[in-house]
Amino acid sequence: MHNIQGRPTSPSETMVDAALPTFTGNRALQQEEALIFEIGRTDTTGVDLDEPDTFTPRLGGLERKGGTGLPGLSEPETMRHYVRLSQKNYGIDTGVFPLGSCTMKHNPRLNERMARLPGFGDIHPLQPLSTVPGALKLMAQLSRWLMELTGMQAVALSPKAGAHGELCGMMAIKSALAARGEARKIVLVPESAHGTNPATAALIGFAVKAVPARGDGTVDPQTVRSLLSSDVAAIMLTNPNTCGLFERDVVAIADAVHAAGAFFYADGANFNAIAGKTRPGDLGVDAMHINLHKTFSTPHGGGGPGAGPVVLSHRLAPFAPVPYLRGEGEHLRLVEHEAEAAEGEHPFGRLCAFQGQMGMYVRALAYMLSHGIDGLRRASEDAVLNANYVRVSLADLMSLPFGNRPCMHEALFDDAWLKDTGVTTLDFAKAMIDEGYHPMTMYFPLVVHGAMLIEPTESESKASLDLFIASMRDLAMAVRRGETLRFTEAPRYAPRRRLDETRAARQPVLRWTKPAPVAEAAE
Amino acid sequence: MRYLPLTEADRADMLARIGVASIDDLFADIPVDKRLTALPDLPLRKSEMEVERLLARLATENIAAANVPFFIGAGAYKHHVPATVDHLIQRSEFLTSYTPYQPEIAQGTLQYLFEFQTQVAQLTEMEVANASMYDGSTATGEAVLMAHRITRRRKAVLSGGLHPHYAQVVKTLSHMSGNTVLSLSPDVTAREDIIALIDKETSCVVVQTPDVFGNLRDLRAIGEACRAKGALLVAVFTEAVSLGLVAPPGAMDADIAVGEGQSIGNGLIYGGPYVGLFAAKAKYVRQMPGRLCGETVDAEGKRGYVLTLSTREQHIRRDKATSNICTNSGLCVLAFTIHMTLLGEAGLTRLARINHANAVKLADMLSGRRGVEVVNGTFFNEFTLRLSRPAAEVVERLAKKGVLGGVPVSRLLPEAGLDDLLITASTEVNTEADRLAFAKALGEVL
Numbered sequence: 001m002h003n004i005q006g007r008p009t010s011p012s013e014t015m016v017d018a019a020l021p022t023f024t025g026n027r028a029l030q031q032e033e034a035l036i037f038e039i040g041r042t043d044t045t046g047v048d049l050d051e052p053d054t055f056t057p058r059l060g061g062l063e064r065k066g067g068t069g070l071p072g073l074s075e076p077e078t079m080r081h082y083v084r085l086s087q088k089n090y091g092i093d094t095g096v097f098p099l100g101s102c103t104m105k106h107n108p109r110l111n112e113r114m115a116r117l118p119g120f121g122d123i124h125p126l127q128p129l130s131t132v133p134g135a136l137k138l139m140a141q142l143s144r145w146l147m148e149l150t151g152m153q154a155v156a157l158s159p160k161a162g163a164h165g166e167l168c169g170m171m172a173i174k175s176a177l178a179a180r181g182e183a184r185k186i187v188l189v190p191e192s193a194h195g196t197n198p199a200t201a202a203l204i205g206f207a208v209k210a211v212p213a214r215g216d217g218t219v220d221p222q223t224v225r226s227l228l229s230s231d232v233a234a235i236m237l238t239n240p241n242t243c244g245l246f247e248r249d250v251v252a253i254a255d256a257v258h259a260a261g262a263f264f265y266a267d268g269a270n271f272n273a274i275a276g277k278t279r280p281g282d283l284g285v286d287a288m289h290i291n292l293h294k295t296f297s298t299p300h301g302g303g304g305p306g307a308g309p310v311v312l313s314h315r316l317a318p319f320a321p322v323p324y325l326r327g328e329g330e331h332l333r334l335v336e337h338e339a340e341a342a343e344g345e346h347p348f349g350r351l352c353a354f355q356g357q358m359g360m361y362v363r364a365l366a367y368m369l370s371h372g373i374d375g376l377r378r379a380s381e382d383a384v385l386n387a388n389y390v391r392v393s394l395a396d397l398m399s400l401p402f403g404n405r406p407c408m409h410e411a412l413f414d415d416a417w418l419k420d421t422g423v424t425t426l427d428f429a430k431a432m433i434d435e436g437y438h439p440m441t442m443y444f445p446l447v448v449h450g451a452m453l454i455e456p457t458e459s460e461s462k463a464s465l466d467l468f469i470a471s472m473r474d475l476a477m478a479v480r481r482g483e484t485l486r487f488t489e490a491p492r493y494a495p496r497r498r499l500d501e502t503r504a505a506r507q508p509v510l511r512w513t514k515p516a517p518v519a520e521a522a523e
Numbered sequence: 524m525r526y527l528p529l530t531e532a533d534r535a536d537m538l539a540r541i542g543v544a545s546i547d548d549l550f551a552d553i554p555v556d557k558r559l560t561a562l563p564d565l566p567l568r569k570s571e572m573e574v575e576r577l578l579a580r581l582a583t584e585n586i587a588a589a590n591v592p593f594f595i596g597a598g599a600y601k602h603h604v605p606a607t608v609d610h611l612i613q614r615s616e617f618l619t620s621y622t623p624y625q626p627e628i629a630q631g632t633l634q635y636l637f638e639f640q641t642q643v644a645q646l647t648e649m650e651v652a653n654a655s656m657y658d659g660s661t662a663t664g665e666a667v668l669m670a671h672r673i674t675r676r677r678k679a680v681l682s683g684g685l686h687p688h689y690a691q692v693v694k695t696l697s698h699m700s701g702n703t704v705l706s707l708s709p710d711v712t713a714r715e716d717i718i719a720l721i722d723k724e725t726s727c728v729v730v731q732t733p734d735v736f737g738n739l740r741d742l743r744a745i746g747e748a749c750r751a752k753g754a755l756l757v758a759v760f761t762e763a764v765s766l767g768l769v770a771p772p773g774a775m776d777a778d779i780a781v782g783e784g785q786s787i788g789n790g791l792i793y794g795g796p797y798v799g800l801f802a803a804k805a806k807y808v809r810q811m812p813g814r815l816c817g818e819t820v821d822a823e824g825k826r827g828y829v830l831t832l833s834t835r836e837q838h839i840r841r842d843k844a845t846s847n848i849c850t851n852s853g854l855c856v857l858a859f860t861i862h863m864t865l866l867g868e869a870g871l872t873r874l875a876r877i878n879h880a881n882a883v884k885l886a887d888m889l890s891g892r893r894g895v896e897v898v899n900g901t902f903f904n905e906f907t908l909r910l911s912r913p914a915a916e917v918v919e920r921l922a923k924k925g926v927l928g929g930v931p932v933s934r935l936l937p938e939a940g941l942d943d944l945l946i947t948a949s950t951e952v953n954t955e956a957d958r959l960a961f962a963k964a965l966g967e968v969l
Binding site: 081104 | 582610611619638794855
């Protein structure tokens with residue numbers, strides 16, 4: 001077909017292979033992009049700054065000798081460079097991102113706008129407190145939400161991410177033990193736990209003892225009792241656990257732990273399943289971090305920043321680190337030094353400079369206010385509903401390690417169904433990329449072979465889940481039909497094919513370096 | 524609720540498909556007596572407009588830096604961030620992506636991490652840098668732990684010029700890990716003799732330059748003394764812009780360089796999120812904490828990037844990992860690297876010169892005024908004033924006159940007996956009118 005100018009308006013019938021090479025290496029909207037070091041120049045700048053009118057240095061002879069070598073780009077070049085890079089990334093806004101245990105939910109842009117209000121985004125952490133009453137009130141409001149939602153007595157806001165929150169909670173536990181003259185050495189950690197749990201415990205000198213799971217993927221209180229002793233400081237338990245199951249004996253576990261004089265640390269990474277449905281404080285938890293970047297939707301940003309406030313029981317509250325809030329309303333103040341602690345307060349120290357992740361507090365509070373407690377509860381229910389919908393819709397084709405029983409907010413499959421097919425969990429994940437999906441979490445938790453952990457979150461519509469499920473079923477059928485290359489060669493359509501991780505580790509290239517000058521031709 | 528796409532009809536269909544009668548059947552594993560029957564005592568949902576109104580009201584109770592003559596620093600700095608930076612970091616594909624565990628669809632994140640690592644290495648003149656820590660203070664804590672691993676010693680010596688919050692972070696971590704910290708008393712005039720404290724037990728010496736009082740420190744002699752005793756030199760900075768003008772850690776032979784990257788690309792945000800910079804000599808790379816991005820090729824031989832050397836990390840090594848860090852500061856890294864790309868060497872050098880020149884102008888304007896003495900012999904964009912009245916009181920009175928004049932040392936060190944000291948910073952945002960307003964207000968309150 002041609003239009004009146006004679007321009008063809010429909011594809012040629014002879015159009016063939018779309019994968020022919022191009023001169024540039026680009027594929028239409030997918031642009032190859034060099035490093036800034038290859039396209040920038042040290043004398044180019046995209047910021048207009050005038051040389052100071054006078055310059056009489058007071059540097060005491062400590063001037064930098066030689067340039068930084070940092071390349072600069074003009075503003076339009078900078079814009080294009082980073083926009084092109086962004087187009088090589090998959091985000092929640094791109095499509096289904098069912099990364100188990102990471103809670104990739106919708107990030108409302110209202111929260112971005114609120115965090116950028118000058119009264120929040122442009123205030124200094126050491127301004128006189130009299131000039132930031134609104135900031136303290138915001139922190140107090142967030143604290144109240146976190147305490148009410150968890151049924152806990154106190155909150156330490158300052159930890160900067162989940163693992164930092166773990167550190168905070170475990171330091172509070174260590175301090176509480178020290179206060180009663182004990183130096184217990186062992187921390188119990190289930191085998192299904194996130195790697196950060198044992199790493200945190202080890203960082204502050206605890207020995208980690210693994211707690212094996214029973215056949216149904218949960219922790220048996222009997223096993224915990226057998227491991228408890230007067231040398232056990234705490235258990236670090238994720239609930240719901242990383243198999244997507246609620247630890248149904250959590251109260252018995254908490255009782256046993258407390259009876260042995262130990263503390264119950266909960267990893268709150270999966271709080272999104274139960275917010276508004278049950279309260280960790282009622283389950284016997286002594287400390288729990290809350291990943292604001294998971295449950296409360298502050299953006300993951302390609303790996304941070306996060307925020308990991310820790311709620312504390314009355315037994316641990318006195319040991320919360322500085323800074324913390326005291327008082328309320330117009331009388332709120334910030335306790336910044338251990339010396340300012342009141343009677344009965346024994347702050348264990350300081351975890352970071354200043355007050356923590358204010359930008360994330362604003363976003364999280366905006367999210368909480370938007371949802372309201374009714375909406376948060378509904379969000380948990382929808383997250384669990386969506387995960388179970390995926391589970392039942394795939395259960396006949398893929399294998400469930402702990403049987404076809406209800407899960408919480410994530411559905412865990414193993415690779416038993418892939419046995420002898422020539423397709424691995426990794427291959428399957430990469431084929432999902434070609435179908436336009438971000439893969440689920442793979443090979444975690446470690447207790448399940450070839451794990452595939454799918455967390456759709458409450459942000460997915462039924463139509464979106466139906467298409468996702470149909471795609472997964474199509475892939476699963478392709479495995480059964482022996483279409484192995486569809487998997488082992490995947491991804492074919494991503495900005496890059498599979499990358500050589502072994503080479504990256506064996507011959508590490510961790511920065512750009514100027515290429516050696518090409519030797520003069522010897523003619 | 525606007526964030527929840529499922530309709531009541533969807534929910535009913537899905538429950539039927541799952542084969543349960545009600546949503547609560549899916550929560551059956553929660554002990555019956557622990558289920559919330561009533562909603563906790565918290566507000567119900569609100570429209571976008573209502574939320575905006577509530578939060579805007581709180582925000583207006585605070586005095587924003589841009590609205591007043593502003594001279595506060597001491598670890599966080601008010602710089603101009605180009606509009607391009609904030610636009611780009613809000614691109615969906617950056618903002619809503621995750622740690623790049625699937626590198627084929629995360630080359631955008633991975634390439635900017637690789638560019639960031641190179642920029643930080645160049646800026647600090649170190650051989651290798653990681654993909655970020657939470658902030659400068661936690662990076663300092665991790666640097667001390669790394670030095671302990673390398674030297675197999677457990678004592679850190681901290682300069683009295685180290686930011687007091689940083690020192691407290693190191694002390695908290697060390698106390699909890701059973702390590703030793705020797706911390707020198709606050710050193711306002713940079714005259715401490717830290718070399719005398721280095722012994723065969725010392726794992727590292729931690730020195731900040733410019734120090735918290737603004738003094739520039741020559742670290743070379745300290746580095747030599749460290750090497751003679753088998754200890755490492757950890758160089759700390761809180762103002763990354765300074766590296767455009769002053770000798771970087773690498774030029775003074777630091778073994779590990781850590782610092783706060785906030786002042787490039789990132790706002791003040793009442794203390795966070797910020798971005799910790801972490802660089803070291805290449806021979807120590809396997810002892811580094813945090814994520815590292817490395818270059819490699821894909822199955823077609825095309826250049827690409829992946830997270831690498833992850834056998835150091837918690838998700839692989841668990842209790843044997845070099846650190847427990849997982850989420851770091853991805854988007855703040857992006858802001859840093861975009862701003863740094865806009866600046867380039869020429870822009871950064873000029874920015875640093877403007878910062879220094881503005882501080883010199885302020886020092887010259889205030890020096891010799893009644894009740895005011897500039898303590899520093901050297902400085903970059905920040906120096907300390909000795910006042911005739913307690914600085915905390917002066918700062919409050921200045922605030923009432925609409926000037927945010929700096930940080931009283933007593934805010935950081937309440938028991939050091941340094942109540943008359945005020946740390947004051949100048950950057951490119953300060954105008955001559957700001958300085959005159961500051962000088963005038965100071966004259967009125969002293």
